Amino acid sequence: MSTEASAIPQFKEISSPDPVLEIHDLTKRFPGVLANDHISFEVRAGETHGLLGENGAGKSTLAECIFGYYKPDSGSFKLNGNAVSFDNPTDALHAGIGMVHQHFSLIESFTVLENVLLGYRPSSEGLKSSNVEARFTQLLEVYGVHIDIDARVSQLSVGELQWVEILKALIYDVDLLILDEPTAVLTPQETDRLFQALERMLSEGVSIILITHKLREVMEVTDRVTVLRRGKLVGTVNTEDVTMTDLSRMMVGREIETLCRSNQVVNGDPVLEVQGLRALNDRGQLKLKNVNFTVSEGEILGLAGVSGNGQKELFEVLVGVRRGEKGEIIFDGKNITGTLPNARISFGIGYIPDDRQRTGLVGGFSIGENLILGRQWEPIFRRGLFTSQDSINKFAKESIAAFEIDSPSHHRLVRQLSGGNQQKVIIARETSKSLRLLLANQPTRGLDVGAIEYVTRKLLELRDSGVGILLASEDLEELMNLSDRIAVIFKGEIVDIIPCADANIIEIGLLMSGAKSGSQ
Template identity: 50%
Template sequence: GEQQRVEIIKALYHGADILILDEPTSVLTPQETKELFKIIKRMRDEGKGIIFITHKLDEVFEVADRVTVMRRGKVVGTLKASETTKEELARMMVGREVLFRLEKEPVERGKPVLEVENLHALNDRGLPAVRGVSLKVHEGEIFGIAGVAGNGQRELAEVIVGLRKATAGRILIDGVDVTNKSPRFIASRGVAHIPEERLRHGIVPNLSVAENLILKDYYKEPYRRGLLLDHSKVVEDAERLINKFDIVTPSPLTPAKLLSGGNIQRLICARELHKEPRLIVAAHPTYGLDVGATEYIRKILLEQRKRGAAVLLISEDLEEVLQLSDRVGVMFNGEIVGIVRPEKVAIEEIGLMMAGAKRMAREEMAS
């Protein structure tokens, strides 16, 4: 939040009359977001022009006077914020009605699938990023992780799925210790991973849609034929998954990099979820997606919860975390500083924990 204010001050110091803010609240706590909005409104009242780019419709109505909607690189229309609704803007964005509140059916929680015990890990610079994290995620439960970006969420997800080494602690999947095992071994235990950066870590951009759909299984029957792949079987199964997950692509042989962001995410979901995994680690699964694709991904996560999967949901969208999760762990400086039930906590309290201003005692954390 302080860095955000510094950037605004720098722009004003250089005499800027127009300020362009691109998703500025993604790294802010709820309290810092409110302060940013006050600054924006004050700048507007002083005669400055602000272009505010966001996919969060609530923010549009909080700060905007006029709203321009874009879809597939083209302007769909411009409206006065006071004369439109969230529903109308969403319809303009995706061309159909969108559900903003998804039904989260009661599901009986089962036994723990993921158990993380006193986990420690370093970031890419060799500095502590995960500091003594302990948590459990049960069958039929979505456990959300809330926190400002850069507080160890990415490293936590990568350690759990085998992409980063733990320096201390244990990770158990269905009681089996998988600490520092290979990604392939962990995947074989029924773990699915929807990664934070879908283009860098979720697909191989130059491979076809069909080839990307078998990245976890290409070395096994029925796809392997000696040293070669059975391409007819690869394409046959790809067509089935394309239809099941409604992936919009010209052909199973189309390079995955040519798909839209929403369809790349559908591809990843198809690959990771079609075998009904025991644990799903979903890191920022709706980031950068339009409201239609966001609705689809959230529905899928709730369906997996209903099926009995355990879901670890990591997101910087606090509204998303609170709407989907059964319990929410708040991370600050690499630690879990609180575990709460969304229906029993005020958003201001979560904001204080995200900023490091409040910490729950262990016996207060929701189990």
């Protein structure tokens, strides 16, 4: 080294804060998959560190290795400068690492409080189980979350579930909190609240690893970002040095297109007519008051609304898994109000539910079995009285290829797939049959930018081929790009239906908040 060079002060080194976590050369393999391939990076004390990558890139696996849920095949960690190795998550918690998992770990039939107590691990920081309830109640208050701790988990919305998971992770004092796609199921308003909560945690000395597919969030809240691609480290960058396009190129290795519907005007016959629909939720509360709208052939009707305003109940009534109190559902001119879900599937109605783990998939079934769920009686999957394994295998292989589901085989259990790839299984199942109407509730939730491009292309293709689509999305920009008209739901009523050409995001936002009543 020249004397000149050594005379230059090393500002970067001196000013960079100590790392809270150092990951060195970490490798984790599953049968047939190298999920993490010699990964090294560090998380600095006091920073929010984004972890990005396509579906199946290895983000959750890496996080679960840090948290002690998986044992890495090789590699090492340092926490606050000390070498650590965890045999299980309890060790990690005691050492000061908390985690909010991508998949909910709550037991549906238990109450919120029972779940919180169940997750309580004795001996941590002298926290007594009798104090856990008080601490949890305090956290609900501090973070302004209104959830009844005696409600059964099965009665909570997915957004509420996510808050329980987040606050549960904060019961212990942690130095590092890992959040695996915490905003995938949150509304934009809830996301803002979460980010305020994260700021509060940072000010209390917690460092954060945030896994997300939403690049806007990455730009907004992270200090640095580490990108993975197919199990390998692409690099770590300062957020302020990059654009969203740079990040998506690092993740996917190509440019991503934002797709919009064609301007072709729809004049098709109505596929779905909903008249005077009224329905209660599981708690007996009135969630749909008097819902009226039509979806025509070749039309995407966007459904905008803050989650909890009746969207879930509306989709469930349309699919036939919830009974309406009043009102009629007309499909292709026929009244199908009292028909069963299976009959509706056979009429050509597809359904992408907003919550893949609860209703969309059976985790303990293989990809192949999940791909034909609800369709197993269709003649193409039968040979006489029996299911035809050959045709199921063929269909599964074709779907995996067509939808780029990242798995070595269709025999793999769905719960072993990455979150985004689970979502692709549902989309493959629901869009590969002969459809007249697709009911899509948050279909791009949890998908990476490349997969979103794929799904939106699929929705537009279906629309152009004459399928009517009811599309709910919390991403208003996505809704504006894809929908022909947008219906805004507020407190169980459609307050307005606006052709997209005349709509603007601000007006829709106001309608969603109830601040403006519609023209209807």
